Amino acid sequence: MFQASEKAGILLALCGLLLIGATSLGFSTSQYAMNLIGQIAAFALLALSLDLLWGFCGILSLGHGLFFAIGGYLVAMHLVKVTFDATGTPPDFMLFMGWDSLPFYYFQLDSIAYLIVAIAAVTTVVSFVFGYVSFRSRVTGVYFAIITQALVYMVMLYMFRNDSGFGGNNGMTGFKEIFGMPASGSTTAAFLCGGSLATLGLCLYGCKKLVDSPIGQFMLAVREDESRLRFLGVNTVHIKLIAWCISAILAAMAGFLYVPQVGIVNPTILSPELSIEIAAWVALGGRGSLLGPILGAVVISGLKFILTGLAPDLWPFILATLIICVVIWSPNGLADTSSHVASFYRRLGSLTSIKGRSQP
Amino acid sequence: MTFLRTYLLSVLLAIAGSVSADGQDRQDTSAIVGGLCSSKPTQMNQALNALGSFTVESSDPLVIENNARWALWIISALTKKQLVCSPTGSGFVKGEDELREAVTRELTKVDENVKLKAPFLHLPVRPTAEIIAATTEMILASVTNDAVSDKSLESLDKKPEQVNSRQFSYLLKQSNLPERQVKQLELVEAYQLLRSEDLTDYSTALAVLRENASRKSLTALIEIQSSLSPEASGSKVEMTSNAINAIETELQIGQFLSVLYSGLSYSSILFLAAIGLAIVFGLMGVINLAQGEFIMIGAYITFVIQELLASFAYGLMPFYLLISIPFVFVLTGGIGAAIEYSVIRHLYTRPLMTLLATWGVSIFLVNAVRVLFGTQNLEFYVPDYLVGGVTLFGDFLVTWNRLATIGFAVLVLLLTWILVNKTRFGVNVRAVTENRNMAGAIGIDTRKVDVLSFALGSGLAGLAGLALSTIYNVNPTMGTNFIVDAFMVVVLGGVGSIWGTLLAALLVGIVNVAIEPVYGAVAAKVIVMTLIIVVIQFRPEGLFSLKVRK
Amino acid sequence: MTTKQALYVSGLNVSFGNFAVLKNLSWTVDFGEVRGVIGPNGAGKTTLLDSLTGKTRYQSGDIYVKDTVSIKNLTEIEIAKLGIGRKFQKPSVFSGLSGFQNLEIALRAGHSRSIYQPKLTSRQREKIHETSELIGLSSELSRNAGTLAHGQKQWLEIGMLIIAEPSVILLDEPVAGMNSEERGKTAELISNIRGPNIAVVVVEHDMEFVGQVCDTVTVLHDGRVMIEGPMGVVQADPQVIDVYLGKEAASASSH
Structure with missing residues (x-):
């Protein structure tokens, strides 16, 4: 399983790079398919980010949409800034507010390097501050999730407010160009899709390396028995903060990849529903395995794409039933269903071995 | 009885009156009718005022009564467009299939060639007509010794400066009014006295207005203040600004009280929603993300019962809220128990998974209700006894529906307290909360306690839905509006403590309502969130958590 | 070195709400000794361990480690770093990890710098293997700790304490739920642990086991030290007999 995730990471990254290479050589692809795959790849990265935190460190966040949105909103601000520099008119939502230039916090955002630094900095600061106050006061489990x-x-x-300078209710859209490419078109879609796949692959590989490292072992130890670790003299706040901040940055990267592909960002990506849905992908795919949640995100968001078109009224019922059934009957998610039988025998085996020891 | 007597009298007197109107008043009355027929706003207003003065010209109660009835008849005809005028300026009142002469009230016929036209009722004329009718009604009531209706008094209160002064001074001399109405009359008088040049009158008026502080009296005084000429006597200026300050202070207190009051009613809903969460969390370590949907279902059951009563037992409609209480509690409690039994009991060792499972339940419930009822807001019938309220301080209005919500929450609080502290079930709940294994070992059926507590929590959330149905919007997704605040209440209040939940609900509710209108919903949430983060720095398990060895 | 006191508890008071569990308790443990702590249920044994490890805050009195360091204001992490290791009543190992990983985490935890050290040194690997031999689990190291037998989990937890080279080891009911063979092994393990620079405290209900491994026994009763001395002396004391045989029922029901 672990070896598999390393291979899969490299494979995904290669696929992405290949796609980028082929597109730059003039190979053409379906814009719709590229867009779909690219968006799902961004969701998969989002699932991976929560899995690292929940599956490996035992901390469930029901607010990961926040970091996704930090990445998403900042990249949208970059796109707005670029469009403004080109056309000289601010977006409609600002004209509506009576502003004739962009607010100060759009400063320098037209530079991609600055954008990336800004995303990293904002995400780190927000996650660090919130994580530090929560972990220090030992907010865990269900408490942490609802906070x-x-x-x-x-x-x-x-x-949702219109005066925030982030587009309010309707969000930000109408971008003219994306990273120097025309805003729509199959080439752009293919590049973005390739970029998303490659990033997903690299992050998967990196996560694998992280969970195998000593830090990863300590993360697992926090998940298994945090108080035991404390009585061994380990300040678990540090471990949790590391997991939390890395996870937040991965989620922000997912937002950075997602928004250019859908061409819009609005407050719905901050709705509690999306954040819980991420947790559902992870739970359905299987926490604590790196590939499972990616699979979960692919299957659920893929099904959602198909079914919201075919039977919009039915989809919520299917999702609800799926979640409830998997949570009850397959605690380790869909990825684990095949190994259920094996684990049953293993459990049976260990039971008999305990009996053997206690009755000499 | 009174109505019947008045009716008979009016029939008798109508005949007698028509005779008396024949005499010296004949000229006045035709002038009045002529004015009304003029279709010009100023003349019509003058005619209406003359009509008012005419009712109190005589000191003979019989004449007054008769004239008042005639005046009411004319005004009513005017507003109903039954008063029609010939081009020569004589007026007639159109009945179903008859025509009466406006001054004499005698049946008459008009040549078909004469074109009869109802005078146009200009916008400035309507309030005058309404006020003259109101004062005339009051005068009529005073001579026939009937009670003056509050409705007439309210019309006076709307435009006190337009009250006919002669009618008004007559009314003030009457002694058969209840004190409350006298007070209201005094207030109307005060508005009139405000324009008096006499300093004593002016200060009396100010004193009365200070006693009855309201947004309206403040506006009136500010208007007066700005119109005071610089040469006006210093004491008048000073008195006015003193009165304005006093009224402003009182209004601010009133505003503070009304924020507190609507905060209290929001807190009541939050408390009802959160108490179940807190009990269940203390007991099983599980947070039910579908709690908001139980609120929603409670409101929908109330709606269904309202509709059923409307179709099958219309007479019981005013009591549909009371009738709904047991149904809502039992049904939402039953749904809760079913969910506990089918889903949650599998997940007690995995509380985080319970969050997901209950989220699944919540998606299911929201969409089921959406499919069955649609997404629009439900319309609830508000029974008469919940409409309106009473003004207590400044313009602080204690509305009956919010008061009922608060009272209901207090009642539920008491019952829950008794249930948890004075019953066998409560002892079991507390035992299992403190030590599940030990409680199980001494023979408590922990499964039964779990199911019943979950049902109790769901039932209480359903009651929250019932309580808010006449105040907030009811639609399938309404649960989300309350659930996050309910979480905050649980986190802040601590686990399994009724008092902690109560205090936290009050805090969260009042902070939300107080901050939201001024700084917006975000600021309110930020403050609550900051409060929570500060509290958990010192008391990680909430304000009122139990201290036990774990 | 051996003259130093490992633990010095002075006038300790701990209460939950209005209920006093430890009442003005004073107590010392020297380096080099294996101390037994016995007493009926509710005497305050586990609360004493909780206070020693920072799990429970005490209201008054004080606890000194290695003669001089007061732990009054320290967190459980800082206390653990002072070299106080504790095995819990319920075996607490990281069940999702292998035996080796459990020991590796405990080893890295003992030296805060090595938490982030990417690879174990050969000396550290050797140490893990030495410890696993000491606790009799060298052949089970790759197994998932959650699948180990109850007794093995207890040993693994003791191993996790030893590998961090502590000054004080607190064992809460180390042989609860063990058969006599496992008890024998545990007794052997404890006698292997003992040394001049370490103090071992064993809290146990099993009198025979305590008599076997401990030099001195402290009897706690109703939040106070009732008597202290070698097992033979303690067992013959009329007060102790009274508490264990006569009044146990009464004292248990009063709480």
Whole structure:
């Protein structure tokens, strides 16, 4: 399984690079398919980010949409800034507010390097501050989950305001060009899709390396028994902060990849529903395995794409039933269903071995 | 009885009156009718005022009564467009299939060639007509010794400066009014006295207005203040600004109280929603993300019962909220128990998975209700006894529906407290909360306690839905509006503590309502969130957590 | 070195709400000794261990480690770093990890710098293997700790304490739920651990086991030290007999 995730990471990265290479040589692809695959790849990265935190460190965040949105909103601001520099008119939502130039926080965002630094910095600062106060006061488990949900809800309410300079209700859209490419077209879609796949692959590979490292072992130890670790003299706050901040950055990267592909960002990506849905991908795919959640995100968001078109009224019922059934009957998710039988025998075996020892 | 007597009297007197109107008043009355027929706003207003003065010209109660009835008849005809005028300026009142002469009230016929036209009722004329009718009604009531209706008094209150002064001074002399109405009359008088040049009158008026502080009296005084000429006597200026300050202070207190009041009613809903969460969390370590949907279902059950009563037992409609209470509690509690039994009991050792499973349940419930009822807001019938309210301080209005919500929450609080502290079931709940294994070992059926507590929590959330149905919007996704605040209440209040939940609900509710109108919903949430983060720095398990060895 | 006191508890008071668990308790443990702590249920044994490891805050009195260091304001992490290791009543190992990983984490945890050290040194690997031999689990190291037998988990947890080279080891009911063969092994393990620079405290209900491994026994009763001395002396004390045989029922029901 672990070896598999390393291979899969390299494979995904190669696929992405190949796609980029082929496209730059003039190979043409379906824009719709590229867009779909690219978006799902961004969702998969989002699932991976939560899996690293929940599956490997035992911390469930129901507010990961916040970091996704930090990446998404900042890249949208970059695109707005680029469009403004080209056309000289601010987007409609600002004209509506009576602003004739962009607010100060759009400063320098036209530079991609600056954008990436900004995403990293904002994500790190937000996640560090929130993580530090929560972990230090030992907010864990269900408490942490609902506090993160309240956090994302709060930010969503802020983003709904029109005077925030982030597009309010309708969000930001109408980008003229994306990273120097025309905003729509199959070439752009293929490049973005290739980029997303490659990033997903590299992140998967990196996560594999991380969970195998000593830090990864300590993350697992936090998940298994945090208090035992404390009584061994380890300040678990540090371990948790590392996992939390890395996970936040991965989620922000997912947002950075996602928004250019859908061409719009609005407060719905901050809704508590999306954040819980991420947790559902992870749970359905299987926590604690790196490939499972990616699979979960692919299957669920793929099904969603298909079924919301075919039977929009039916989809929520299918999703609800799927979640409830998997959570009850397959605690380690769909990826694990095949190994159920094997694990049953293993458990049976260990039971008999315990009996053997206690009755000499 | 009174109505019947008045009716008979009016029939008798109508005949007698028509005779008396024949005499010296004949000229006045035709002038009045002529004015009304003029279709010019100023003349019509003058005619209406003359009509008002005419009712109190005589000191003979019988004449007054008769004239008042005639005046009411004319005004009513005017507003109903039954008063029609010939081009020569004589007026007639159109009945179903008859025509009466406006001044004499005698049946008459008009040549078909004469074109009869109803005078146009200009916008400035309508309030005058309404006010003259109101004062005339009051005068009529005073001579027939009937009670003056509050409705007439309210019309006076709307435009006090337009009240006919002669009618008004007559009314003030009457002694058979209840004190409350006298007070209201005094207030109307005060508005009139405000324009008086006499300093004593002016200060009396100010004193009365200060006693009845309202947004309206403040506006009136500010208007007066700005119109005061610089040469006006210093004491008048000073008195006015003093009165304005006093009224402003009182209004601010009133505003503070009304924020507190609507905060209290929001807190009541939050408390009802959160108490179940807190009990279940204390007991099983599980947070039910579908709690908001139980609120929603509670409101929908109330709606269904309202509709059923409307179709099958219309007489019981005013009591549909009361009738719904047991149904809502039992049905939402039953749904809760079913969910506990089918889903949650498998997940007690995995509380984080319970979050996901209950989220699945919540998606299911929201969409089921959406398919069954649609997405639009439901319309609830508000029974008469919940409409309106009473003004207590400044313009602080205690509305009955919010008061009922608060009272209901207090009642539920008491019952829950008794249930948890004074019953066998409560002892079991507390035992299992503190030590599940030990409780199981001493023979408590922990499964039964779990199911019943979950059902109780769901039932209480359903009652929250019932309580908010006449105040907030009810639609399939309404649960999300309450659930995050309910979480905050649980985190802040601590686990399994009724008092902690109560205090936290009050805090969260009042902060939300107080901050939201001024700084917006975000600021309110930020403050609550900051509060929570500060609290958990010192008390990680909430304000009122139990201290036990774990 | 051996004259130093490993633990010095002075006038300790701990209460939960209005209920006093430890009442003005004073107590010392020297380096080099294996101390047994016995007493009926509710005497305050586990609360004493909780106070020693920072799990429970005490209201008054103080605890000194290695003669001089007061732990009054320290967190459980800082106390663990002072070299106090504790095995919990319920075996607490990282069940999702292998035996080797459990020991590796404990080893790295003992030296805060090595948490982030990418690879183990050969000396560290050797140490893990030495420890696993000491606890009799060298052939089980690759197994998932959650699948180990109850007794093996207890040993693994003791191994996790030893590998960090602590000054004080607190063992809460180390032989609970073990058969006599496993008890024998545990007794052997404890006698292997003992040394001049370490103090071992064993909290146990099993009198025979305590008599076998401990030099001195402290009897706690109702939050106070009732008597201290070699097992033979303690067992013959009329007060102790009274508490264990006569009053146990009464004292248990009063709490």
